[in-house]
Amino acid sequence: MPQVTELNDLQVFPDGVRQVTCRDCLAEASDRLGFAFSMAFQPIVDIDRGEVYAYEALVRGPNGESAGSVLSQVNDQNRYYFDQAARVTAIRLAAELGIEANLSINFMPNAVYKPQACIRATMEAASIYGFDPRRLIFEVTEAERITDRGHLRSIFDEYRERGLLRAIDDYGEGFAGLNHLIELEPDLVKIDLNLVRGVDDHQSKQAVIRSTAMMCEEMGIELIAEGVETREEYETLRSLGLNRFQGYWFAKPGFETLPIPEMP
Incomplete structure (x- = not known):
């Protein structure tokens, strides 16, 4: 990882990137990124409790354009600013929409230079917008190739110490498999949709999901x-012992809204 020169409360990295705060990261992101974006929200339901467990914040264009149209503009030069601005945007919108469940945010581990520094804007945003940080979930996709596993573990450890929930997304699709469960010790695991699709047949x-459920x-x-x-997918997964679900059968993502899911 690059060395960090600390200047009072300001982190300055060799490539000129500095740690931004919640107050200025959105304004600075506009200059650094050169594009705007917003968020859609999709519920994760808890069937046993009959309620929404969390809403996942999903990046969208400023007018609801696809995630791909936004992510295709992220590169090595602006990844840090995008990651920081995405966190603040998700928290701000969730607070404005009055979310009462947990909030799940995807993050880019390769954008995190130093865990302690890079979480500051997130915690400040939670404070400014009155969002309890204990309701924050940070998801890392297993499908993203991680070049420094020790660095990812240090991120998870830092988030654990701050009382933030940590999740592995796309489990069963990526590169690390069981090693991620052992090394990262996440609070939550999301089974990849390719395992879910057509599971009833x-x-x-x-068998894979049943064994994963027992192990977890x-x-x-x-x-x-x-x-x-x-x-059919839901009923099969339910019979395998799962009680938390996300998907179009319950609700599609709502652009800058909190969809109310259909409960079985």
Whole structure:
């Protein structure tokens, strides 16, 4: 990782990137990024409790354009600013919408220079907008290639110390598999949608999810099935012991709104 020169409360990195605060990161992001973006929100439901467990913040264009149209503009030069601004934007919108559930935010570990410094704007945003940071979940996708596993572990450790929930997204699709569960000790794991798709008619997928559910229960990790699109998928996953779900069958993402899910 690059060396950091500390100047009072300001972090200055060799490439000229400095630690921004919640108050200036959105304004600075406009200059650094050269593009605008917003968020959509999709509920994660808890069937046992009959309520929304969390809303995941999903990046969108300023007028609801696809995530791909935004992420295609992120590069090595602006990744840090995008990651910081995305966190603040998600918290600000969630607070304005009056979210009462947890808020799940995707983050880019390769954009985090120093965990202690890079979380400051997030915590400041939570304070400014009156959002309890204990309701924040930070998701890292297993499909993203991680070049420095020790650095990712240090991020997870820092977030744990601050009382933030940590999740592995796309479990079963990426590069690390079981090693991520052992090394990162997440609070939550989201089963990749490719395992969920058509699970009702696929015994091998059922066996993998069943064993994953048993393993996570023993490790004290909450399991979420994402990408659920049919009743048959839901009922099969329910029979395998899962109780938290996300997907179009419950609700599609709402652009700058909090959709109310259909509960079975």
